Each structure stands twice: as structure tokens, then as C-alpha cells.
Amino acid sequence: MSSEPITLAGQMFTDEAVVLRDAILAASGSQIEFDASAVKFAGTAVIQVMLAAAKSARRDGRGLKILNPSEEWLESLERLGLSSSDIECEVALQ
DSSP, X not given: OBOSXXXXXXXXXXXXXXXXXXXXXXXXXXXXXXXXXXXXXXXXXXXXXXXXXXXXXXXXXXXXXXXXXXXXXHHHHHHTTOOGGGTOBOOOOO
């Protein structure tokens, strides 16, 4: 079970990465979901926070899912040689 999706802002620079990190740390449930429909730009710091969240989720057996990824979100990942599959992960079966 997941809590409400974390909505990613339209323009995500370093300051938003700190806010995102805090939202991830406060998230509860077996899966963390992110609504990326409004993203127009996601900087490297934001992507790094998401990769760290994915690593932690995999370690802890939690899921991480990107909902409604905008084209710009996908381009931000591609710019760094990444894709959604580098971030998303499934809840581990107990």
C-alpha cells in the first residue's frame, strides 16, 4: 500500500531536490509514488535524489513508481543516460 503520490514540480533545481528528499524520507507505505506529469525540467541534483531513493527502496523491499511521466521528465533522465527503469522498482514479496 502506498500513500498519496508525491507531486514533482514543473521546474526542479537544487532547492527542489532538498524538498523532494524530505518528502521521500517522510513517505510511508510499501510503495512511494511520484506524479511527474507537471515536470518541465529536472536537474541533476533531483535525479540523484531519485536514484538514491530507488537504491534505498530496493534495499528495504519497497516499491518506487513514476506516474504520468512528462516528456520533459523522460528527457531529463535520457540526458544523463538513464531511463525510468533505473529509478522504478517493485515491492519485494515477503
